[in-house]
Structure formats: C-alpha cells, structure tokens
Amino acid sequence: MGHFATFADFLQMGKHGLYVWLSYGLAFAIFAYNIVSVALAKRQFFNKAKRQARREQSES
Amino acid sequence: MLEVKNLFCERDERVLFSHLSFGISAGEVVQIEGQNGSGKTTLLRILCGLNESYQGELFWQQKEIAEVRDDYFSQMLYVGHLAGVKSTLTAEENLAWMQQLDPALDKVSIAEALKNVGLYGFEDVPCYTLSAGQQRRVGLARLYLSTAPLWILDEPFTALDKKGVAEKEALLAQHVFNGGSVILTTHHDLNVPGHTVRRINLNEVARS
Amino acid sequence: MKIKLPQWFYQLASPRWFYEFSGKLLPWFAIAAFVLLITGSVWGLAFAPEDYQQGNSFRIIYVHVPASILAQSCYMLMAIAGAIGLIWKMKMAHIVAKSCATFGASIAVMSLATGAIWGKPTWGAWWVWDARLTAMLVLFFLYVGVIALHSAFENTQSADKASAVLSLVGLVNIPIIKYSVEWWNTLHQGATFKVTEKPAMPPEMWIPLLIMVLGFYCFFAVILMQRARIEVLQREKKASWVQEIIQQSL
Amino acid sequence: MNFFIAAVRRDLLLALRRRSDIVNPLAFFLMVAVMFPLAVSPESKFLAQVAPGVIWVAALLACLLSADGIFRSDFDDGSLEQMLVSPQPLVLIVLAKVLSHWIISGFCLALMSPLLAMMLFLPSEGLGALVLSLLLGTPTLSLLGAIGAGLTVGLRKGGILISLLILPLYIPVLIFGAGTVQAAAMGLPIAGYLALLGALLVLSMMLAPFAIAAALKISVRG
Numbered sequence: 001m002g003h004f005a006t007f008a009d010f011l012q013m014g015k016h017g018l019y020v021w022l023s024y025g026l027a028f029a030i031f032a033y034n035i036v037s038v039a040l041a042k043r044q045f046f047n048k049a050k051r052q053a054r055r056e057q058s059e060s
Numbered sequence: 061m062l063e064v065k066n067l068f069c070e071r072d073e074r075v076l077f078s079h080l081s082f083g084i085s086a087g088e089v090v091q092i093e094g095q096n097g098s099g100k101t102t103l104l105r106i107l108c109g110l111n112e113s114y115q116g117e118l119f120w121q122q123k124e125i126a127e128v129r130d131d132y133f134s135q136m137l138y139v140g141h142l143a144g145v146k147s148t149l150t151a152e153e154n155l156a157w158m159q160q161l162d163p164a165l166d167k168v169s170i171a172e173a174l175k176n177v178g179l180y181g182f183e184d185v186p187c188y189t190l191s192a193g194q195q196r197r198v199g200l201a202r203l204y205l206s207t208a209p210l211w212i213l214d215e216p217f218t219a220l221d222k223k224g225v226a227e228k229e230a231l232l233a234q235h236v237f238n239g240g241s242v243i244l245t246t247h248h249d250l251n252v253p254g255h256t257v258r259r260i261n262l263n264e265v266a267r268s
Numbered sequence: 269m270k271i272k273l274p275q276w277f278y279q280l281a282s283p284r285w286f287y288e289f290s291g292k293l294l295p296w297f298a299i300a301a302f303v304l305l306i307t308g309s310v311w312g313l314a315f316a317p318e319d320y321q322q323g324n325s326f327r328i329i330y331v332h333v334p335a336s337i338l339a340q341s342c343y344m345l346m347a348i349a350g351a352i353g354l355i356w357k358m359k360m361a362h363i364v365a366k367s368c369a370t371f372g373a374s375i376a377v378m379s380l381a382t383g384a385i386w387g388k389p390t391w392g393a394w395w396v397w398d399a400r401l402t403a404m405l406v407l408f409f410l411y412v413g414v415i416a417l418h419s420a421f422e423n424t425q426s427a428d429k430a431s432a433v434l435s436l437v438g439l440v441n442i443p444i445i446k447y448s449v450e451w452w453n454t455l456h457q458g459a460t461f462k463v464t465e466k467p468a469m470p471p472e473m474w475i476p477l478l479i480m481v482l483g484f485y486c487f488f489a490v491i492l493m494q495r496a497r498i499e500v501l502q503r504e505k506k507a508s509w510v511q512e513i514i515q516q517s518l
Numbered sequence: 519m520n521f522f523i524a525a526v527r528r529d530l531l532l533a534l535r536r537r538s539d540i541v542n543p544l545a546f547f548l549m550v551a552v553m554f555p556l557a558v559s560p561e562s563k564f565l566a567q568v569a570p571g572v573i574w575v576a577a578l579l580a581c582l583l584s585a586d587g588i589f590r591s592d593f594d595d596g597s598l599e600q601m602l603v604s605p606q607p608l609v610l611i612v613l614a615k616v617l618s619h620w621i622i623s624g625f626c627l628a629l630m631s632p633l634l635a636m637m638l639f640l641p642s643e644g645l646g647a648l649v650l651s652l653l654l655g656t657p658t659l660s661l662l663g664a665i666g667a668g669l670t671v672g673l674r675k676g677g678i679l680i681s682l683l684i685l686p687l688y689i690p691v692l693i694f695g696a697g698t699v700q701a702a703a704m705g706l707p708i709a710g711y712l713a714l715l716g717a718l719l720v721l722s723m724m725l726a727p728f729a730i731a732a733a734l735k736i737s738v739r740g
Binding site for chain 2: 520521524525528531532535536591594595596597599600601602603604605606738739740
Binding site: 354406409410412413416417420421423425426429430433434436437438440441444445447448449451452455 | 665669685693697725736
C-alpha cells in the first residue's frame with residue numbers, strides 16, 4: 001500500500017484519519033452534486049419538452 | 061429625419077412586430093396604432109433608446125443612431141407614461157431641472173409655459189398638492205419650451221380634458237408647421253389642424 | 269469599440285455550433301477528468317510521503333488547493349465571459365458566465381469546508397480567521413451575490429447583463445479584498461503557521477498535486493459544457509435544430 | 519459644471535423637502551451603536567476597545583440602507599428615463615447623485631460620530647482619526663452602494679438583495695477605516711491608513727460611475 005504498511009494504517013492515517021477522509025468525502029460529495037444536478041436539469045428539460053410536444057399534439 | 065429599417069422585437073416569446081420599416085420626415089405626424097399590448101410603448105421606447113432588446117437598424121439624419129447619440133438626444137423630446145415630475149418639487153423647480161437636463165428647452169419662459177398649460181398661479185406649489193391631470197400638464201409644459209425638432213409622445217392626452225386636448229393639438233400643428241415632426245400614440249381621434257396624420261398599425265405589421 | 273475578431277470567435281458565438289462542438293469534446297474531457305482525479309487521489313492518499321510537521325493531515329492539500337485555485341479562476345472566467353457578453357453582445361458568453369456562477373459557488377464551498385477540516389488538526393479549531401480562508405469566504409459571497417442577482421430578474425437578457433456588470437465589479441475588487449484581508453490578518457494575528465508557504469515540496473508531493481489540479485480543471489470543463497449545453501437548449505428551444513434534438517429524444 | 523451643480527442642488531433640495539431621508543440614516547446609526555453595549559457589556563474598558571469597529575460597522579450599515587433609495591424615486595416617477603434620453607452625460611448625473619447621497623449620509627454620519635465615540639468611551643486620541651476616516655471612507659461606500667442600487671432599482675425586492683451584492687465589496691473600506699481609528703487610539707501614526715482610504719476613494723471614483731451608469735441603463739432598458 002505504498003506509503004502505508006497495512007490497509008488499517010491507510011484508513012487511520014496516523015491520527016488524522018477522520019479529517020482526511022472527511023475532506024475527501026466532502027470533495028466527492030460536491031463533485032457528485034454537480035454531476036447529479038446537471039443530469040437532473042437535463043432530464044427535466046427533455047421531460048418538459050416532451051410534455052409540451054404532447055400538449056401541442058393533442059391540441060392539433 | 062428618423063428612419064427605421066427592418067425592426068424586429070419580441071417580448072415574452074411573442075413577436076410584437078417584425079420587418080417594420082418606416083421613416084418620418086420634417087413636417088410629419090405619425091400615429092402608432094394597435095391594440096393594448098401590441099407594442100406601441102415598446103416601439104416608442106426603442107426609438108428613443110430606452111429599450112435595446114430589438115433587432116434592426118435606426119437612422120437619424122442618415123446616420124446610425126448609436127453613432128450620433130448625443131446629437132440625437134439633444135434634438136429629440138420624449139414624454140412617456142411617467143411624467144418625470146417630482147412630487148416634492150414645485151412646478152417651476154421641476155421645469156427648471158428639465159431645462160438643465162435638456163438644453164433644447166428654452167423657447168419661452170417657464171412662467172409662460174405654465175400659463176399655456178393652465179397652471180398660472182400654481183408655480184410655487186409642491187406638485188403633490190396638484191391633481192393627476194395637473195401633474196400631467198406640468199410634464200407637458202415641456203412641449204411649449206422645446207425647440208427639439210422631433211417629438212416622441214406616448215399617450216400625451218391621458219388625464220386631459222377636451223379643451224386641453226384641443227390646445228395640445230394646436231400646439232402639435234404649430235410644431236409641424238415650423239418643420240418639426242411628431243411620433244405619438246393615443247386613444248383619441250387625433251385631429252391636427254391643417255395636417256394629415258400618417259397611421260402605422262402594429263397589428264397589421266405583426267401579421268406580415 | 270469595434271475590434272475585428274477572428275472567425276472561430278464568431279463560430280463559438282453561435283449556440284448551435286457550440287452545442288455540436290462541445291458534444292464532441294465532452295467525452296474526452298470526462299475521461300481525462302476521471303483518470304486524472306483517480307490517479308491524483310490514489311497517489312496523494314496512499315503513495316505521497318507524509319509531511320514532517322503535519323503528518324497525514326497534509327493529504328488534504330490534494331483537494332483543498334485545487335479547489336481554491338479553481339474557485340478563483342472560475343470567477344475570472346465568469347467575469348471575462350460577462351465582459352465579452354456585454355461588449356460584443358454575444359449570447360454564448362452570457363450562457364458560459366451563468367454556468368460558471370453555480371459551479372464556482374459549489375467549488376468555493378469545497379475549498380472552505382476542506383480548509384476548515386484541515387484547520388482542526390493544524391490549528392486546533394474548525395475556523396480560523398486566516399487570510400486565505402477569509403478571502404475565500406468573501407469570494408463565496410461574491411458568487412452568492414451574482415447568483416442572487418441573476419435569479420432576481422425575470423428577463424433573461426437583463427439578468428445576464430446585470431450579473432456581468434456585478435461580476436466585473438467583483439473582479440476589480442478581488443485583488444483589493446485579498447490585499448486588505450492579508451494586511452488585516454498580519455495586523456491582528458501573530459505569525460500563524462502558513463500552510464502553503466513552505467520550503468519547496470519534494471516532487472513526490474507536488475506531482476500528485478499537479479495531477480489533481482489538472483483533474484479539477486477537466487472536471488470544471490465537463491460540468492461547464494454540460495450546464496452551458498442545457499442552457500443553450502433552454503434559450504434556443506424554439507429554433508428548429510433544438511426541436512430536432514427534442515424529437516430525437518422522444 | 520453648471521449642470522453638475524444644478525443636479526447636486528436638485529437632489530439636496532429633494533432630501534431637504536423629505537427630512538426623513540436625512541434623519542433616518544442618522545437615527546439608525548445612533549441606534550445600532552446603542553444596541554451594542556446593551557447586547558454585550560457596558561464596561562468602559564471593553565467598549566473602548568471595540569468602539570472603532572462598532573462605529574464603523576454602524577456607519578457602513580447606515581450607508582448601505584440609504585443607498586437603496588439613491589435611484590428608486592427617480593425610477594418610479596420617470597425622472598430616470600428623462601436622464602437617460604437627455605444629451606447630458608449619464609456619468610455626470612450619476613456622480614452628482616452619489617455626491618448628494620454622500621452629503622446627506624456619510625458626511626452627516628462623520629459629523630455625528632464624535633457623539634457615538636463619547637458614548638462608547640473611544641479614547642480621545644482616536645476622535646480626529648474617526649472623523650477623518652469616515653470622511654475619506656464613506657464616499658467610497660456611497661459609490662459602491664450606488665452600483666448595487668443601480669442594479670436592483672428595477673426589481674421589487676431590492677432591499678435585502680443590495681446588501682448581499684454590496685457588503686462583500688465594503689470589506690476593504692471597513693478594514694482600513696476601522697484600522698485607522700484603532701491605530702490612532704493606540705497612538706500609532708495613521709497617515710498610511712488614510713493614504714490607503716484615499717487610494718480606494720480615487721480608484722472607485724474613476725471606475726464606479728461607469729459601472730453605475732451601465733447598471734442604470736440595464737435596469738431601465740431591460
């Protein structure tokens with residue numbers, strides 16, 4: 001495991017495990033938020049467009 | 061004087077007018093017609109540079125307006141829905157400020173202009189004590205002061221009585237007679253003595 | 269103000285061209301971002317040596333520093349795009365600026381939060397009025413202001429132009445704010461432990477940092493393009509080419 | 519120049535006719551400073567220490583609150599439209615409006631600040647520095663506030679939004695302004711601080727009017 005002897009050591013990070021994993025987790029969460037929000041916005045747009053297309057079809 | 065070429069404007073995803081072209085030369089009165097919401101006010105605001113969400117070209121004396129802005133603004137008088145009258149100032153102070161703002165306002169004295177709009181004796185009363193019609197007339201007193209050749213007037217006759225309207229029509233006639241021109245919107249049947257009024261209907265333009 | 273611009277600039281200004289071009293670029297950037305971020309994190313977390321003073325908490329640098337750099341350059345891009353939109357009345361520039369705002373705010377939050385977490389083991393407190401952190405907080409406020417202003421307008425064009433003016437004002441102010449905050453910080457605090465002003469880092473430490481920075485930028489490019497593409501579709505939804513895309517998605 | 523003086527005179531006249539425009543920021547300034555000892559501690563030693571900051575924050579908030587109204591009435595009654603279609607340069611009109619706003623807010627606040635300094639036990643060495651720093655710093659606050667006012671004048675919910683936009687920009691002025699007073703209270707030289715405040719003022723005088731004019735055009739033209 002590179003710098004660390006065992007996997008447990010890697011998880012523990014000396015005595016700073018909590019802080020290191022917390023910040024990486026947070027960074028990951030913000031990355032994920034960006035990806036998900038973009039995907040949601042995209043789906044929302046197409047759903048709305050579809051509904052509008054259906055509405056126009058039923059009108060005509 | 062003023063020329064509009066191929067004007068296109070839409071608002072809230074609705075086309076107000078497209079391919080709108082017209083010109084106005086010295087000594088002409090042009091009345092913009094159309095139903096409520098047909099874009100009359102928008103058109104007038106575009107003409108005096110208060111609305112930029114349009115496509116097309118505007119020319120003043122054969123030059124693009126954007127290039128001769130200062131010259132255009134000093135030769136154009138705009139009276140909009142809002143009179144631009146400060147209610148805490150007196151009629152006289154209001155007009156004095158308008159004169160500062162627009163150096164083309166100096167034909168007659170302020171006192172005379174106020175007399176012409178029937179506000180003789182109201183010069184030094186704060187405008188909030190005046191009625192809506194009287195406040196409107198303070199704004200219109202500008203017309204008596206103006207030497208600008210082009211007048212753009214948005215519903216100038218609202219809140220005026222019959223006599224007031226007739227007086228304003230006579231004033232327009234005199235302005236046009238002296239080589240000025242007027243673009244206006246109004247719900248009244250416009251009657252400018254001795255002149256024919258050219259009408260542009262925005263509803264027809266939108267359809268074309 | 270009439271400066272002739274190269275041809276590609278006008279092409280880029282066309283939303284349709286942007287939509288098609290970014291569609292081709294997107295997968296490459298996405299792959300690059302993924303590879304760089306994974307490599308950088310694994311290297312930074314597991315292989316880089318620990319800091320002799322801070323121990324393993326030093327590994328937070330690999331997310332904190334790229335986030336801070338990106339938050340600042342994202343603001344710059346937003347303001348420059350806004351300026352281009354104002355001067356050359358370019359639709360695409362405003363779309364880019366708007367997409368920058370939301371992303372930039374989220375990345376500023378990342379920088380602040382990881383900075384605070386890093387602060388706990390190094391300074392013993394979650395929040396320290398350190399000059400860099402304070403300046404980042406102000407940058408976050410600037411982002412919030414731009415987003416709030418944009419959403420307050422009903423008319424998209426006015427919203428674009430107004431937020432462009434605000435972000436330009438902010439851009440002029442950022443160096444002044446940074447300088448004043450640093451100056452205030454040295455005035456009020458003794459020499460605090462400066463995290464980023466250390467003697468030169470060994471390559472095993474800075475190479476993963478570089479990889480992470482590149483990864484963050486690639487990710488930024490991916491999200492920015494995606495957001496801009498959606499915005500393009502929304503704003504051009506009456507155009508026939510957008511209608512075609514919608515038809516295809518049915 | 520005549521036009522500039524006329525524009526300043528008009529705005530001052532308007533403020534004089536509506537006294538509340540002048541009195542309200544001053545009353546607000548005083549009240550914030552009164553709240554502080556009530557909330558924290560009336561002990562003179564402590565108050566003397568925080569007085570520079572409290573007075574500066576109170577002045578800053580008073581400026582910010584009154585900034586919202588710089589263009590509002592002109593926008594509502596159509597005067598702003600007339601300013602935009604006039605051949606007079608908009609930047610000049612804007613500068614006149616900011617100057618008159620400063621006279622009725624910042625300038626009066628600076629004159630009133632010794633009273634607050636006394637109530638908060640500011641050491642007498644800091645008194646001159648307080649007035650000077652406010653005189654030099656508040657014009658910058660007016661200029662920046664006018665940018666926010668110009669951007670939000672066409673919006674219904676202007677009030678809280680303007681603070682969101684402008685407060686971050688106020689930070690440098692606050693730091694150097696309160697720093698001046700603190701330094702003076704400790705008997706340190708203040709020329710450097712005043713020079714920085716002056717530099718901020720010059721810079722914002724050169725750039726802000728253009729930003730304000732652009733903001734107003736956007737608000738009116740849509």
